[in-house]
Amino acid sequence: MAPEIKYTKLFIDNEWMDAKSGKTFETYNPHDGSVIARVAEGDKEDIDLAVAAAKRAFHRNSEWRQMDASKRGEILRKFSDLVERDQTYLAELESYNNGMVLNNAQAFMNSAKGTIRYFAACADKVTGETIPADGEVFSYTLRQPVGVCALILPWNGPVFVFLNKVCTALAAGCTVVVKPAEQTPLTALVLAALLAEAGLPKGVVNVVNGFGPGAGTSLTHHKDVAKVSFTGSVEVGKLIQQASGASNLKRVTLELGGKSPLIIMDDADLNVAVPYAAHAVFSHQGQMCIAASRLFVQSSIYDKFVEAAVKYAKTIKVGNPTDPTTQNGPQIDETMMKKVLGYIEKGKQEGAKLLCGGHRIGTSGYYIQPAVFADVTDNMTIAKEEIFGPVQSILKFDTIDEAIDRANATNFGLAAGIFTSNLNNALQFSKHVEAGIVWVNTYLHFTPQQPFGGFKESGIGRENGLDSVLAYTEVKTVAVSLPKKV
Numbered sequence: 001m002a003p004e005i006k007y008t009k010l011f012i013d014n015e016w017m018d019a020k021s022g023k024t025f026e027t028y029n030p031h032d033g034s035v036i037a038r039v040a041e042g043d044k045e046d047i048d049l050a051v052a053a054a055k056r057a058f059h060r061n062s063e064w065r066q067m068d069a070s071k072r073g074e075i076l077r078k079f080s081d082l083v084e085r086d087q088t089y090l091a092e093l094e095s096y097n098n099g100m101v102l103n104n105a106q107a108f109m110n111s112a113k114g115t116i117r118y119f120a121a122c123a124d125k126v127t128g129e130t131i132p133a134d135g136e137v138f139s140y141t142l143r144q145p146v147g148v149c150a151l152i153l154p155w156n157g158p159v160f161v162f163l164n165k166v167c168t169a170l171a172a173g174c175t176v177v178v179k180p181a182e183q184t185p186l187t188a189l190v191l192a193a194l195l196a197e198a199g200l201p202k203g204v205v206n207v208v209n210g211f212g213p214g215a216g217t218s219l220t221h222h223k224d225v226a227k228v229s230f231t232g233s234v235e236v237g238k239l240i241q242q243a244s245g246a247s248n249l250k251r252v253t254l255e256l257g258g259k260s261p262l263i264i265m266d267d268a269d270l271n272v273a274v275p276y277a278a279h280a281v282f283s284h285q286g287q288m289c290i291a292a293s294r295l296f297v298q299s300s301i302y303d304k305f306v307e308a309a310v311k312y313a314k315t316i317k318v319g320n321p322t323d324p325t326t327q328n329g330p331q332i333d334e335t336m337m338k339k340v341l342g343y344i345e346k347g348k349q350e351g352a353k354l355l356c357g358g359h360r361i362g363t364s365g366y367y368i369q370p371a372v373f374a375d376v377t378d379n380m381t382i383a384k385e386e387i388f389g390p391v392q393s394i395l396k397f398d399t400i401d402e403a404i405d406r407a408n409a410t411n412f413g414l415a416a417g418i419f420t421s422n423l424n425n426a427l428q429f430s431k432h433v434e435a436g437i438v439w440v441n442t443y444l445h446f447t448p449q450q451p452f453g454g455f456k457e458s459g460i461g462r463e464n465g466l467d468s469v470l471a472y473t474e475v476k477t478v479a480v481s482l483p484k485k486v
Contacts, residue, residue, distance in 0.1 A: 002029075003092040005037045007189035010046055011207040013053035014196050020045040025211075027185060030099035030330040031320055031365045039185050042208035044218040047177070050206040051224050054148040054175040057203030064175065064201045069124040076120035076167060078198040080113045083163075086194065087112065090187060094159050095321045097186045099330040099366075100284060102322045105159075112163060118448040119167035122469045126172060131477070138480045143473040145173035146251060147226030150219045152240075153188060154231045155181035155332055156287040156388075162188050164448075164463050165229050166195075166205060172472035174227070178207045179219055181232075183332055185209040212236065220244070227251040227472065231289075234457050241460075253461035253471060255289065255453055257386045258414030261407035262292035262443065263429060265400070265420035266300045272441070273419040274308045278392065280417065280443040282316060282370045285328050286340075286390040289458075290415035292443060294383055295394045296403050302396045306374045309394065310355045313370045318361055328390060330366040337366035340389030347373050347382040352393070378406060386412070400425050408434045413455025417443045436462070 008024075009016040023041040028034065042050075057064050083090065087109035094109075095102040126143050133139035151165040158180060169176050180188040192207045208215050220228055220243040228250050230240050237254040244250035262280055264273050280292035297305045321329035331337040337360065344358040358371035370390040376383050382393050397403045407416060407429075416435035420426055430438045436454045439445060446452070446464075453462035462468055 002036075003089060003096055005186065007186070007193060008037050008039045009189075010040050010042050010050070010209060011189060011192040011205075012046070012050045013206065014200075014202040019043065020049075025182065025209075027097060027183070028333065029096055030332055033334070033365060036097060036186070039209050041214070042210035043214040046208050046210070047215055047218040047222060050177045050208050051148060051219070051222050053203035053206055054177055055224050057201060058145070058147055058175045062201070064204050065173070067201075069126065069173070072170060072173065073120040073123035075199050076116055076123065076170060079195055079200075080116035080120065082194040082198055083109075083116060083191070084113045086190070090159060090190060093190065094187050095329075097184050098155065098158060099321055099332055101326050101329045103324060103326075104284065108160060112159070115163050115448045116167050119171045119469065122466055123171040125466060126469060126473060128475075133479060136482045136484055138482055140478050142476040142478065143470065144476055146472055146474050147174060148224055149174045149176045149227045149229065149472065150222070150225045151176050151178045152216060152219070152228065152230040152232065153178065153180045155183040156284065156289075158184045158187045159191070161231050162191050165231075166191070168463065168468050169229075169472050170200075170204070171469045174472050175204045176206070177219060177225070178205065179215050180207065180209055182209070182211050217243070220250075221246055223247040225250060227253070229253040229463075231255040233257055237459070251471075253453075253463065254459040255463060256414075256457060256459045257412060258289045258291070258454065258458050259294055259384065259386055259410050259412040260290055260292050260415040260417070260435065261294045261296055261403075261433070262416070263397075263400075263403045263407065263418040263420075264295070264297045264301070264305060265418065265422065265425055266298040267421045268419035269421070270301070270305060270308055274305065274312050276419065276443050277309065278312050278316070278370075281392045282313070282328060282390045283444065285331055285368070287332065287336075287388055289386075290437070290444070291388075292415075292417060293387060293391065293393060294407070295392060296397045296406065297394055299396050299398050302394075306355070306372075306394055309392065310372050313356055313372045313392065316370050318367050318369060328370060331368060331389060332366070334366055336388065337368060340368055340387060340391065343382055343385070343387045343389065344371055344391060347376070347380065347391070347393070350380045350382075352376045352380055352382060357390070378409065384410070400428060404429060404432050408432075411457040414458035415439070
């Protein structure tokens with residue numbers, strides 16, 4: 001049965017309200033393209049209301065600003081309990097609106113409590129320092145919340161990114177306006193309701209559904225927004241960076257695209273490396289910024305690896321996300337499905353060998369059979385551009401030095417990985433590859449303690465870890481004159 005749709009309005013100042021324009025938009029189920037609900041469509045006027053609410057909640061005399069840091073942590077811990085209480089519903093709603101395989105959504109929700117509690121524990125760990133300044137002064141620093149923050153979510157992991165961004169900002173003491181992706185607004189609204197239930201004061205968290213040209217642009221250009229945190233495409237990230245200087249020089253955190261390399265050395269255990277490599281690019285239908293979409297395999301084992309990779313890919317079951325035996329669900333919508341299929345056709349046209357998959361499954365929903373390409377070269381489109389779909393491109397290399405140079409020959413730098421039993425190879429690759437996170441003999445291993453972000457066009461700043469909380473603060477230096485000795 002479809003999960004109940006509890007909330008479809010805007011959440012501003014702890015109240016549910018229609019958009020000022022009265023406009024709504026449809027949100028869909030990627031499994032069959034059916035309409036789930038009509039959701040309030042916020043625009044500039046609604047963004048102005050939400051930012052004003054967040055600004056009031058950030059005033060120095062507000063309940064939120066007067067609250068002890070430990071109390072903020074208590075509210076987040078209460079929120080974690082409520083998320084745990086409703087985790088089955090949240091997983092079902094995520095799968096329903098996003099197409100994520102239900103088993104994967106449930107696995108994430110099982111870990112969500114730990115993520116929230118990590119940031120809850122950070123709330124009273126934001127400290128300053130004393131400074132041995134020259135002269136007769138006592139000098140110290142304060143770390144204070146930056147202010148109203150705009151948090152813009154992607155469609156591929158709405159719950160995951162909501163929890164990371166919102167809990168980080170709240171731990172620092174900021175107030176926020178959340179703009180969910182137009183494809184997947186439903187879980188953000190539920191999470192906002194749970195934060196209110198946990199005791200979050202009015203105006204601290206606001207959620208405005210809408211589209212980029214309306215709600216998104218209004219939010220990123222708003223003069224009262226002090227910081228923007230965005231997860232999404234490079235193209236939009238660049239626009240946001242430009243907008244950050246248009247009114248008040250906003251701080252920005254950008255987690256953008258990737259074309260992540262995964263290196264398979266000839267001493268790797270293929271029984272481990274083959275399934276990991278498949279999971280690294282096919283998981284969530286390839287709709288991950290950190291997907292290992294450039295798979296470099298050492299030439300001496302290339303043919304053996306390709307044969308095993310094709311055999312593994314053919315075993316992946318694609319189908320209804322709610323089926324417990326399903327491993328891959330649908331792409332998010334028809335537009336993305338057609339884009340991925342276009343890349344697959346481009347790969348064939350440019351001379352890569354499609355060894356399995358790569359076709360649409362059925363006529364209802366947006367399903368693609370996982371594709372494996374061999375004989376891929378660096379100049380091919382499928383080896384250069386982010387596909388965001390279930391496409392494994394396997395390239396051949398000879399030496400570790402060659403692999404590192406080719407891995408770095410891209411404008412992206414989000415993630416990277418290597419499978420090897422040689423410690424020197426692992427350390428050399430980890431040192432020299434240009435990526436924000438490097439996995440050795442594993443892939444897709446995340447915890448809230450580990451900073452995550454990109455090099456080059458894959459982004460600016462880091463999420464997760466205590467440093468991500470500090471990024472929502474400003475450092476203030478205080479110097480107090482001391483009386484001279486008598």
